[in-house]
Amino acid sequence: MKNTSYKYLIALILAGGLSSCRKNLLDSVPNDRVSSNIFWKTESDALLADNALYTDLDGTNIFTWDALSDIAHTNQNFDTQAFIELGTYDIANAKIYNEWSAAYTGIQATNYFLENIDKVSSTNTTLINRFKGEAKVLRAYQYIKLAGFFGDVPLVTKTLTIAEGQQVTRTPVSQVWDFVDKELSDAAALLPASYAAADKGRITSGAAWALKARADLWAGRYQLAADAATQVKGYTLYSSYQNLFKYAAENNSEVILDKQFLKDSYSNGVFALLAPYSQKNAQSYYVPTKTLVDAYETSAGKNINDAGSGFDPYHPYDNRDPRLRFSVYVDGDILPSGIAFKPAPGSGTADAIGSTYIASTTGYNIKKYINTEDYANPSNSGINIILLRYAEVLLTLAEAKIELNQIDQSVYDAINTVRNGRSDVKLPNIPTGLTQEQLRQIVRHERTVELAFEGLHLFDIRRWKTAETVMTGPVYGITYADAGNKLVTVQVVSFNRVFDKSRHYLWPIPQKETNLNPNLKQNPNW
Template sequence: MKNLKYTSWAIMMLITGMMGCREDLLTTVPNDRLSSEIFWKTEKDAIFAANAVYTYLDSVNIFYFDGMSDIAHNNSVTSPEALIERGQFDPTYERIRTEWTKSYAGIRAANVYLEKVDEVQTNNKEIITRLKSEVRVIRAYLYIKLAALYGDVPLLEKSITLEESRNLVRTPVAQVWDFIYKELGEAATTLPVTQTDKGRVTKGAALALNARGMLYAGRYELAAQESKKVIDLNIYKLYPSYSKLFSYAAEGNEEVILDKQFVKNNYSTNVFQLFGPWSQRNSNSAVVPTRSLVDSYPMSNGKKISDPTSGYSTAEPYKNRDPRLGYTIFIKGDKLPDGTIYNSDPGSGTSDAIDFSWFATSTGYNMKKYINPEDLEQPANSGINIILMRYADVLLMYAESKIESNSIDLTVYDAINQVRRRADVNLPPISSTLSQTELREIVRNERKTELAMEGLRYFDIRRWKLSESIIPGRVYGITYMKNGVPTLIEVPAFEKVFNKNRDYLWPIPQREMELNARLTQNQNW
């Protein structure tokens, strides 16, 4: 997929008709879109147009969702995401609008593709069938996000005119979930298990996304069924090194089921510049982990840090902890991409110190996933792929759906223990005699720690209806020694807010309501 560099569509969008000295001078090819007279002719057209639909997959925008949850904080207190953290947002807010408009732009691109691609003349109908299934999966991916964020949303299975768009109504979310399940199920039947072109949608991606969709919908038996299908493909396994999982060396490894592909100098991402520590060429520390996340990692013996017998020491808070803590978050003493040592303590004199600038981390922690030394010289020109679905998530979805449907058996314990016992994590296995309540707590914490800073926590705690109890309050960070006294960092003048009567669904963007009087608003907005 990277060989195609995602640029085909953009290049062709610039192609215009040759005007020259012709009698039909005014009959020109439009320069803002591709004309059917010159496109939808060859297999290459079909491939390039499908690649254009792939650009609508999420990328760095997913990390801001974690900043709106309990495990992280949007470091710029004036950003749209920070205002959502504060509960100070409404239907006019930028982030509310952009997630809606970008998703529907992708859905429109997918619908146009599905309507036009059969015009391509080819004897190889299998490639057209495959490409159509890839596009259907991407469309379903976008609908999963829309349904999870907004609830009832217009369900569009074909392209529409401007006039038709002014008369859309919201489809009940249950019907949207029905559509997602049907679409992904049908696409999975025609997609290959593997693709020669890395990054293209596969059968496993369709099945795994179906598991996610059904889990979000609360349809646990279906979620278990779909995640088990992924497991039974027997082609995915956990990458042995969690510490390297988000590095260039691990790209395309056996754990990755779906990722957004990037290429330096061509189709790049600015993940390092946005989320790296401030000391690293003035990267932005845009989303920083909180104490809530750090404290959720158990000791290496598997015990919670709150357990008096765990061996946890406030003097050495990171010693003998779940290794994923140090693989996910920059903590004091870590080596940074430029070779210096990370120290965010106030007064430490480093540019990562909490009191150094407005741009340095306000909690004392920084995101480590995706922050690779290869991107140090050009932080805004990263080629690292952003993982959107991996096998560990599938294992935890399988375990959770079996727990919630009260179909607990040894496969549930095995799925959780596989994640906990990855080679460079190696936590003790959980007991096989736990209750449903105990297992629920364990699998939820595993999702919190295993998938931290990957954009999933915000969706998890909303569907668990936990947001109202764990989001509100002050934001805390590191503990450091001040005049010989352990002192807990509290982000000044900032408090997270979550209104249980309103915030479990985002509002329908105000601009959409103004353009279409038939759209209704979510409750209490």
């Protein structure tokens, strides 16, 4: 699918262009679209339309969500998104509107697809049903996000006229979760477990079950989440965490759902977005925080503040959980250009804190997805963006069973597999005989460090109801030794996070939407 997903764009343009050659202008088909009178005829039409649905999956915007949590930060204080961190945003915030709009664009596309797919003349019911299953999963994906962001949202399952769109009301979030749960169960029955190489990247039955597990976990339906997680078959952890987000590992055994890109044809700008400023003026838009870096254990499996942990504040990145240096650029790391990353103030490098407003204000940069192959053209990356992988499923199973107090060996196995199931991540097993609360904290820790910068942590701190604690106060960065060998911790200048628990657990319904449709009642205290 990597090489074919977006060829539909060319096909549609050609179809429209050919129609303009007709002599009778009044009978011609508009050349900026494909008429439904000539489309929806063949299996090829269905394939092109199905491919188009994947373009509405999230890509590099997943990094923005983590930058609204405690583990990352929006690097430029004047960015619209930074106002959400500061707690000064309102119903007119562009970031909030864009997320709402993008999700419903995807929903509208899948609704239209499902209303028209049966017009296709085909005796291959397995293929048509597969297309339907893919569309159902893609629609459910959007609703999972919307429920996590906004709570009650309009549950729209058909294409709407403008007049109808101005009359819809918000559906209770419990009913949205009901819909998602059933939709994904139904889709799983229509989808194959795997595909041939030419169709790698398409949605499988495993993706439907894995998304169902995510949705049920977020909804607090822990038994359903655990049951769905056990249905995810045929996936394993990739052998190397360090290489998991590199080109050579694309479509590996751990990836369940991703957004597929292709350099030169359908690219993304992840390198330019996240890499340190010294790398051809990359933008460092979203940067890790001290909160995340300090969360990585030592190689002995201890918190850095525990007695006997082996942590050395003068060499803070030595003898740590390997996932730290695989996920975050820290002092001394070699960058794609071949130079060393030196972010300390006064280091004299382009990455020094304060050298420019674009350099990381915390002294850390995201390393996931930053590949040497993209250095020559940072805005033309073809790396796939992973949206769901098997490690998440294992941690979902563990968390759901912990919340149910169904603590058995499968809980320990799931967590320990994530901690030491790869050739380059070998942390000690967690001790046995732990209490429910102890295991709860461990699985939350593992989700935080294992899945950092994968777009999940914002939703986690909301459902755990910890945002009111972790999203307040200053943002801190690196701790470094100054000229007098005194340890100094960087604090982001003029930035103080605020989280109002009476309203910030849900985003407001965007003002543009409530202006068009007063039936969309606003969330509490907005």
